Amino acid sequence: MKGIVEYLDQDAKNLRRAFLQSPIKFGRISSRYNLRRRIPLYGNRIRPHRGTDFAAPIGTPILSTADGTITEVSYTRANGRYVKVKHNNTYTTQYLHMQKANVKVGQSIEQGDVIGWVGMTGNTSGPHVCYRFWKHGREVDPFRQKLPEAKPINESLKKKYLNDIVLIKSQIDSVIIKNKTSI
Structure with a gap:
């Protein structure tokens, strides 16, 4: 995977998750998923917000939260410029209000790939990415979802890793034992 480091435990179990928690590296949640949200701009009426807004400066890279295939790169008056990603038969994500997209329909992407940049397109009062998430x-x-773990490493790498970890663990243990006896 490009730019992704795998974190494994001593039994070769992948500690990474299948989905990143955020589509941007640094930012803050400015509006959460809320089906009863009131918006002053619309007369304080209840208007469901089916996404999570991550505020960030214009031009901040937007990352795909998981591996997948680009199914839409488009623009609407409300959503502005957006990208939609199908991850598998269960999960789909969408990234709204982009300044510019960095992908094309049909393109395969990996978790952490830059798919666009934060903007202020569509109905928005400030620069952010609205992250939308579909399940079935x-x-x-x-x-609020129990998300899947990342794919396990392949069997040939697992075998090598398990052999290598025995040596590394014994080296670490010997350093710890030496330090304890010198105290």
């Missing part, structure tokens, strides 16, 4: 075709709050 229904928009849901990604922070």
Whole structure:
């Protein structure tokens, strides 16, 4: 994977998750998924917000939160410039209000790839990316989902890793034992 480092435990179990928690490296959540949100701009009426807004400066890279295939790169008056990614038969994500997209329909992407940059296109009061998340075709709050783990490493690498970790663990243990006896 490009730019992704795998973190494995001593049994070669992948500690990375299948989805990143955020589509940007640094920013803050300015608006959470909320089906009863009131918006002053629309007369304080209840207007569901089916995404999580991450505020960030214009031009901040937007990352794909998981591996997948680009299914839409488009523009609408409300969503502005956006990208939609199908990750598998269960999960789809969408990234709204982009300044510019960096992908094309049909393109395969990996977790952490830059798919666009934060902007202020569509209905927005400040620069952010609205992150939308679908499970089985229904928009849901990604922070309330039990998300899958990352794919395990392949068997040939696992075998090598398990052999290598025995040596590394014994070296670490010997350093710890030496330090304990010298105290």
